[in-house]
Amino acid sequence: MNANTDVRAAVSKTVSATKIRKALLEKQEIALLDVREEAPFAEEHPLFAANFPLSRLELDAHARIPRPTTAIVVYDNGEGYAQRAADILSALGYTDVGSLDGGLSGWKAAGNEIFRDVNSASKAFGELVESVRHTPSFSAQEVQQMLDAKADVVVLDARRFDEYRTMSIPTSVSVPGAELVLRVRELAPDPSTQVIVNCAGRTRSIIGTQSLVNAGIPNPVAALRNGTIGWTLAGQSLQHRQQRRFGDVSEENRTQAAASARSIADRAGVQRVDYARLQEYLRQANRTTYCFDVRTPEEYLHAHLPGFRSAPGGQLVQETDHSAPVRGARIVLADDDGTRANMTASWLAQMGWDVHVLDGAGAEAWRDSGQTAPSLPPAVLAASCARLVSVEVLAGWLAQEKPEQGIEVVIVDFAASAQFVQQRIPGAWFALRSGLEAAVQNLPASKRFVLTSPDGLLARLVLQEFQSLISTLGEAEVFVLDGGTNAWLQAGQATEQANSAATPNLASPRTDRYRRPYEGTDNPVAAMQAYLDWEYGLVEQLARDGTHGFFVI
Numbered sequence: 001m002n003a004n005t006d007v008r009a010a011v012s013k014t015v016s017a018t019k020i021r022k023a024l025l026e027k028q029e030i031a032l033l034d035v036r037e038e039a040p041f042a043e044e045h046p047l048f049a050a051n052f053p054l055s056r057l058e059l060d061a062h063a064r065i066p067r068p069t070t071a072i073v074v075y076d077n078g079e080g081y082a083q084r085a086a087d088i089l090s091a092l093g094y095t096d097v098g099s100l101d102g103g104l105s106g107w108k109a110a111g112n113e114i115f116r117d118v119n120s121a122s123k124a125f126g127e128l129v130e131s132v133r134h135t136p137s138f139s140a141q142e143v144q145q146m147l148d149a150k151a152d153v154v155v156l157d158a159r160r161f162d163e164y165r166t167m168s169i170p171t172s173v174s175v176p177g178a179e180l181v182l183r184v185r186e187l188a189p190d191p192s193t194q195v196i197v198n199c200a201g202r203t204r205s206i207i208g209t210q211s212l213v214n215a216g217i218p219n220p221v222a223a224l225r226n227g228t229i230g231w232t233l234a235g236q237s238l239q240h241r242q243q244r245r246f247g248d249v250s251e252e253n254r255t256q257a258a259a260s261a262r263s264i265a266d267r268a269g270v271q272r273v274d275y276a277r278l279q280e281y282l283r284q285a286n287r288t289t290y291c292f293d294v295r296t297p298e299e300y301l302h303a304h305l306p307g308f309r310s311a312p313g314g315q316l317v318q319e320t321d322h323s324a325p326v327r328g329a330r331i332v333l334a335d336d337d338g339t340r341a342n343m344t345a346s347w348l349a350q351m352g353w354d355v356h357v358l359d360g361a362g363a364e365a366w367r368d369s370g371q372t373a374p375s376l377p378p379a380v381l382a383a384s385c386a387r388l389v390s391v392e393v394l395a396g397w398l399a400q401e402k403p404e405q406g407i408e409v410v411i412v413d414f415a416a417s418a419q420f421v422q423q424r425i426p427g428a429w430f431a432l433r434s435g436l437e438a439a440v441q442n443l444p445a446s447k448r449f450v451l452t453s454p455d456g457l458l459a460r461l462v463l464q465e466f467q468s469l470i471s472t473l474g475e476a477e478v479f480v481l482d483g484g485t486n487a488w489l490q491a492g493q494a495t496e497q498a499n500s501a502a503t504p505n506l507a508s509p510r511t512d513r514y515r516r517p518y519e520g521t522d523n524p525v526a527a528m529q530a531y532l533d534w535e536y537g538l539v540e541q542l543a544r545d546g547t548h549g550f551f552v553i
Contacts, residue, residue, distance in 0.1 A: 014101040017110035024547040029328040035085040042514035050325030055433040062375040075100035113545035124538040126203035132552040137223040140234035153194040158208035177314020185253040191218035198224035200518035215260040258338030265342035268349040273356040288329035313344030334358040352549035389479040410446040414453040417510040432508035439507040456484030
């Protein structure tokens with residue numbers, strides 16, 4: 001049997017739903033990957049499936065699945081993506097890749113539970129916490145009455161700052177989830193002040209409120225029931241583009257918060273690791289170790305530990321499936337204050353993760369700064385030999401176009417659709433790599449095509465397949481924009497933006513992004529209510545599924 005036959009045999013193997021359930025129940029490492037785009041993934045998937053679109057597989061694989069011998073199972077729902085994904089993963093050096101027997105239909109046929117939306121495991125855990133601990137909450141109407149009466153109350157928004165900026169509860173202050181225990185004593189120094197925690201829906205407000213309760217702060221604390229969705233459904237007004245953020249923390253409050261957080265982490269069974277032992281973990285060939293810095297993105301950019309990725313704690317608990325798609329892996333968390341890592345770890349431990357907090361990393365260890373360079377496999381780096389065109393040459397081509405003679409250059413952009421809609425090269429078309437064959441049929445005829453993506457890497461990966469498909473429609477030259485759309489923007493070239501009169505050209509449907517009912521300011525009331533109804537039913541779904549391994553302290 002030759003080497004090519006070996007590879008094909010390896011990637012063609014199927015894995016039964018029963019074997020996957022067994023691995024989850026026994027806490028073996030497994031990465032169950034849904035390789036469809038995010039929108040169909042959000043419609044239905046297994047509890048611990050991670051969305052891992054075929055479109056970006058080479059770009060995301062090494063960072064999200066760092067160990068090449070990880071047991072990986074891919075699936076689709078009959079679209080044909082799973083085999084392509086398995087082949088790519090095998091070519092990237094992963095040695096234990098299989099596909100789910102029967103795909104998503106096979107999972108359902110085996111009698112297994114199906115979940116919807118994104119970050120389902122984290123959201124289900126939040127609902128379990130509330131059901132066990134009876135986390136206190138106020139309705140939107142009750143909170144509005146407090147604000148109208150100018151009661152002694154502070155509202156803390158536990159979402160990311162960009163979400164807070166989009167829409168927020170009047171008077172609220174942005175304090176993302178992992179910051180709450182560290183910052184609350186500064187924001188509510190009077191023990192009689194009522195503290196209210198909100199998010200967009202339910203999960204982050206429940207976890208944030210319960211974090212403060214677990215930490216034993218003297219203030220009364222409650223969640224805003226159903227978050228900004230509940231506020232909107234109550235017919236109450238939200239604010240927009242607010243800038244209120246937390247400030248500095250005194251040494252006394254920092255020390256008190258750290259002691260509380262360490263106590264909670266110990267109760268949850270969080271383990272400790274020093275820097276030397278962590279290096280041993282990272283050398284282990286049979287275990288996956290994720291290293292996350294749970295402080296704010298700004299702190300991470302200023303200084304961080306080598307090898308640690310930025311994952312602010314509140315979002316890590318909310319989006320664990322994205323950051324750590326290998327269920328059963330080891331997670332190591334770091335901060336420089338003793339509060340945020342311990343609080344985050346306490347929740348991850350209750351979610352069934354083998355989680356450790358790094359202790360004893362001295363100031364000299366925090367020697368890296370800026371963004372961590374992406375871990376790119378050889379297949380991506382090899383694509384650098386693509387046929388490139390500079391920003392200056394492309395701009396010249398576009399300037400020479402004569403509308404009466406037809407389109408001379410067609411630009412095809414493989415950015416995320418939300419990014420494409422917001423800002424793009426004039427006249428560009430959006431396309432999805434996973435639906436490239438259909439997208440090519442929707443593009444206007446031309447003798448010259450230029451592919452782009454934010455940094456140009458994804459466009460390079462698409463080049464060969466695009467050339468093959470476009471050749472069936474006639475002769476055409478195909479190039480990749482050197483440096484991608486980012487280079488175009490940095491050169492100060494003209495763009496089309498969301499507020500322009502130009503309608504985005506869509507060669508592919510925007511299935512790469514699931515429109516969350518709690519995002520933005522124009523969501524239908526029915527969609528928001530349906531989302532809340534779904535969240536209310538998650539505890540029962542967890543019981544039926546039976547694979548979660550969650551506990552609540």
